[in-house]
Amino acid sequence: MGDFAAKLQLYFSYPFVWYALIVGLLIALCSSLLGVTLVLKRFSYIGDGLSHVAFGAMAIAALVGLTNNVYIVMPITVISAILLLRTGQNAKINGDAAIAMISVGALALGYMLMNLFPSSANISGDVCTTLFGSTSILTLKESDVIICIVMSVVVIAAFLLFYNKIFAVTFDENFMKATGIKANVYNLIIAIITALIIVLAMNLVGSLLISALIIFPALSAMRLFRSFRSVVICSACVSVTCAGLGIFTSIMAGTPVGSTIVVTDIIVFFLFCGLSLIIRRKNV
Amino acid sequence: MGDLLLCKDIALGYEGSTVVSGLNFRITEGDYLCILGENGSGKSTLIKALLGLNKPISGMMIQPALKKVGDIGYLPQQTSIQRDFPASVREIVLSGCLPKCGLRPFYTKQEKQLAETTMSRLGITELATRCYRELSGGQQQRVLLARALCAAQKTLLLDEPVTGLDPKAQLELYELISELNKSGITIIMVSHDFTAATRYASHILHIGAQHQLFFGTTADYLASDVGKMFSLDAGTQNEGKVSDNG
Ligand SMILES: Nc1ncnc2c1ncn2[C@@H]1O[C@H](COP(=O)(O)OP(=O)(O)OP(=O)(O)O)[C@@H](O)[C@H]1O
Ligand SMILES: [Mg+2]
Numbered sequence: 001m002g003d004f005a006a007k008l009q010l011y012f013s014y015p016f017v018w019y020a021l022i023v024g025l026l027i028a029l030c031s032s033l034l035g036v037t038l039v040l041k042r043f044s045y046i047g048d049g050l051s052h053v054a055f056g057a058m059a060i061a062a063l064v065g066l067t068n069n070v071y072i073v074m075p076i077t078v079i080s081a082i083l084l085l086r087t088g089q090n091a092k093i094n095g096d097a098a099i100a101m102i103s104v105g106a107l108a109l110g111y112m113l114m115n116l117f118p119s120s121a122n123i124s125g126d127v128c129t130t131l132f133g134s135t136s137i138l139t140l141k142e143s144d145v146i147i148c149i150v151m152s153v154v155v156i157a158a159f160l161l162f163y164n165k166i167f168a169v170t171f172d173e174n175f176m177k178a179t180g181i182k183a184n185v186y187n188l189i190i191a192i193i194t195a196l197i198i199v200l201a202m203n204l205v206g207s208l209l210i211s212a213l214i215i216f217p218a219l220s221a222m223r224l225f226r227s228f229r230s231v232v233i234c235s236a237c238v239s240v241t242c243a244g245l246g247i248f249t250s251i252m253a254g255t256p257v258g259s260t261i262v263v264t265d266i267i268v269f270f271l272f273c274g275l276s277l278i279i280r281r282k283n284v
Numbered sequence: 285m286g287d288l289l290l291c292k293d294i295a296l297g298y299e300g301s302t303v304v305s306g307l308n309f310r311i312t313e314g315d316y317l318c319i320l321g322e323n324g325s326g327k328s329t330l331i332k333a334l335l336g337l338n339k340p341i342s343g344m345m346i347q348p349a350l351k352k353v354g355d356i357g358y359l360p361q362q363t364s365i366q367r368d369f370p371a372s373v374r375e376i377v378l379s380g381c382l383p384k385c386g387l388r389p390f391y392t393k394q395e396k397q398l399a400e401t402t403m404s405r406l407g408i409t410e411l412a413t414r415c416y417r418e419l420s421g422g423q424q425q426r427v428l429l430a431r432a433l434c435a436a437q438k439t440l441l442l443d444e445p446v447t448g449l450d451p452k453a454q455l456e457l458y459e460l461i462s463e464l465n466k467s468g469i470t471i472i473m474v475s476h477d478f479t480a481a482t483r484y485a486s487h488i489l490h491i492g493a494q495h496q497l498f499f500g501t502t503a504d505y506l507a508s509d510v511g512k513m514f515s516l517d518a519g520t521q522n523e524g525k526v527s528d529n530g
């Protein structure tokens with residue numbers, strides 16, 4: 001036990017561990033807030049789709065030779081998110097088909113660019129790191145942390161300010177339009193916030209695991225709770241707790257951060273499934 | 285009592301193909317208009333046009349009072365609500381107050397109070413914390429009606445509000461709507477129920493075969509050829525029910 005505490009103390013004397021913890025918790029919070037909306041809007045897969053877009057954008061950034069690729073990744077991802085989500089419930093082209101198109105296209109393009117113009121010797125290693133984010137959270141710079149804090153504050157503030165509108169637009173877009181509310185404006189706001197979160201989350205868990213971070217806390221919360229507000233609050237709590245536990249575990253056990261967090265999320269999901277079964281049995 | 289809405293020679297349709305044309309009618313504040321017509325005659329399309337969800341192909345629609353945000357309540361025929369959506373009854377009813385909020389991020393005390401009184405008016409106060417998806421069809425209809433009422437201070441558009449309700453609930457709903465109308469709210473309702481329509485409504489708009497068959501007061505409608513023909517139809521259809529009750 002003393003060993004454990006000493007080890008923990010040692011790790012927390014390094015600033016990069018603190019950076020990882022701050023960034024991890026913030027991203028977990030942000031992605032869970034919007035996760036509920038996205039799952040309900042049938043956009044569960046948008047996390048994965050947009051992350052592939054971001055991957056393609058990173059390849060372009062590497063090609064152009066930008067050192068800080070946020071400047072090119074962010075705008076491209078935001079624009080893709082807007083194109084996908086803008087149409088809302090009344091889309092003529094099916095939402096999942098559009099996501100699949102953009103996602104596959106961007107992934108192929110990005111990989112091709114990386115192969116044609118290798119920016120470093122180890123292409124497959126780069127791809128792997130980009131997709132799984134295995135080490136990037138432990139190599140964060142102070143500037144990354146500041147960007148992350150600023151964007152999280154923007155996302156959380158926007159979510160709180162537009163909470164009632166986000167609920168209404170997610171629940172029944174046509175009713176809102178009929179009563180004179182500009183549903184498209186709020187769809188646009190949701191789209192922009194989503195894009196911000198996903199670009200943020202890429203640094204933490206990597207592209208392929210972003211979807212899990214968006215989906216699992218929301219689905220877990222929906223097992224137990226029946227109102228929108230309680231689902232949102234619960235999914236935020238679940239997400240932050242899992243991220244914290246996951247980061248500690250990965251530091252202590254030396255496992256990859258991203259996948260550890262997701263495994264924690266999956267365990268909690270099954271726990272909640274069991275709990276909801278027990279509660280239902282009792283009520284019957 | 286001013287004109288709420290004036291439609292002159294309106295044609296409606298989707299992407300070039302006309303569904304119904306030659307609609308001429310006028311709605312005055314405090315009216316109770318019932319829109320009759322068979323399946324596919326364009327009743328829901330007309331309601332959506334009145335709400336501005338789709339534009340008429342041709343004709344003139346003058347709406348001095350319908351445009352203002354926070355005046356209109358709407359009960360759609362089919363909602364796009366998903367089955368697994370976690371939302372409590374109170375949250376849904378309260379969302380009817382959203383048009384009043386404008387840019388303000390939170391609901392005021394008065395708006396929350398309005399949601400409560402509307403719920404008790406519709407007898408769903410006990411359901412307030414229940415999840416929408418776990419309610420029966422009739423209860424769900426009441427919740428959506430409560431939401432529409434919160435949004436509607438002046439006008440209420442209802443697209444087949446009684447579908448799926450049991451006879452008792454249908455009657456209660458008709459009585460409630462009629463009560464609301466007496467308290468000054470303009471009602472525009474789509475219905476297939478000839479008997480109820482002619483009993484409660486002050487005006488009838490009958491659409492058929494791609495054009496307007498009748499518009500006028502209920503009394504005129506009952507005396508007209510269209511009305512007589514349909515009352516005969518409705519009469520023969522209802523005979524079975526009547527003998528059941530007797
Ligand atoms: N979104 C749409 N796109 C194209 N055509 C449509 C659309 N919605 C309805 N229509 C067509 O318009 C016509 C009128 O439809 P509408 O829904 O207004 O009928 P309705 O009078 O409400 O019928 P019901 O009694 O069944 O509710 C139908 O022939 C239908 O096929
Ligand atoms: Mg209809």
